[in-house]
Amino acid sequence: MNAPNDRPVIELAGVKKIYASGKNKVTALRGVDLTVTPGEMIAVMGSSGSGKSTLMNVLGCLDVPTEGRYVLDGVRVDGMTKNQLADLRNQKLGFVFQGFNLLARTSALDNVELPLLYDRAGRWQHTKAMATAALERVGLGARLDHHPSELSGGQQQRVAIARALVTQPTLLLADEPTGNLDSRTTVEVMALFQALNDQGITIVLVTHEPEVAHYARRVVEVRDGRIVRDHPVERRHDAAADLREMDAPDTTDLMEEAA
Ligand code: ADP
Numbered sequence: 135m136n137a138p139n140d141r142p143v144i145e146l147a148g149v150k151k152i153y154a155s156g157k158n159k160v161t162a163l164r165g166v167d168l169t170v171t172p173g174e175m176i177a178v179m180g181s182s183g184s185g186k187s188t189l190m191n192v193l194g195c196l197d198v199p200t201e202g203r204y205v206l207d208g209v210r211v212d213g214m215t216k217n218q219l220a221d222l223r224n225q226k227l228g229f230v231f232q233g234f235n236l237l238a239r240t241s242a243l244d245n246v247e248l249p250l251l252y253d254r255a256g257r258w259q260h261t262k263a264m265a266t267a268a269l270e271r272v273g274l275g276a277r278l279d280h281h282p283s284e285l286s287g288g289q290q291q292r293v294a295i296a297r298a299l300v301t302q303p304t305l306l307l308a309d310e311p312t313g314n315l316d317s318r319t320t321v322e323v324m325a326l327f328q329a330l331n332d333q334g335i336t337i338v339l340v341t342h343e344p345e346v347a348h349y350a351r352r353v354v355e356v357r358d359g360r361i362v363r364d365h366p367v368e369r370r371h372d373a374a375a376d377l378r379e380m381d382a383p384d385t386t387d388l389m390e391e392a393a
Pocket residue numbers: 153154155160161162180181182183184185186187188189
């Protein structure tokens with residue numbers, strides 16, 4: 135038997151997803167095999183309509199496969215009921231979305247506290263303290279009372295990441311988390327993901343930007359509902375270093391003068 139720490143976070147085997155709307159059938163996943171081990175950081179890439187979001191919905195227990203096996207952190211997911219899926223999501227998963235999906239008239243602290251209050255197993259007691267700690271972890275300890283409209287896009291996404299982390303998930307799933315952010319803020323958010331991953335959090339994110347995928351450790355390319363390529367990232371970029379470079383004074387002129 136594997137020790138718990140060697141156990142894959144994700145095991146997909148022969149996963150198919152067929153959407154049936156009326157007479158029409160759309161096969162969105164055509165047999166996906168994927169194993170993700172603890173501590174990985176994976177970028178899922180592929181063109182629009184290739185099945186990325188469907189894959190994320192299956193991984194995120196928002197939907198069950200039509201065929202195939204899905205084991206999440208040792209728990210067999212395929213065949214579960216909606217309520218079982220909801221509990222599993224709350225126990226094991228954190229979600230980050232392209233559009234942040236924060237409650238508008240609600241402070242950062244209350245947004246982050248929400249998943250703790252929804253926990254039907256009643257696992258949590260000091261929910262305000264936990265939400266505060268999660269916001270401190272993403273660098274927003276000074277913004278607890280701010281509403282989303284009082285925060286920049288990058289800050290809003292960091293609140294959303296704190297909300298995803300507050301339940302201490304096994305796996306963080308992010309569908310185009312930088313899709314609504316400018317290039318500098320994108321690198322800031324990727325620096326945060328890399329720091330969290332260095333602390334041991336397993337991350338799967340969807341992106342169509344190669345510059346974003348460069349920050350992952352592994353890239354999985356999806357086409358027509360299949361994984362067509364799966365490879366480690368060569369020369370992985372360090373987002374914190376990229377930020378320092380952006381902040382450094384431009385020395386090009388000086389060098390030209392000296393030449
Ligand atoms: P991506 O995220 O890569 O753009 P999706 O997973 O959203 O791709 O979609 C994959 C395919 O499945 C597309 O052909 C899409 O139209 C179809 N699809 C996605 N969701 C549904 C749904 N709820 N009902 C029917 N077809 C769907």
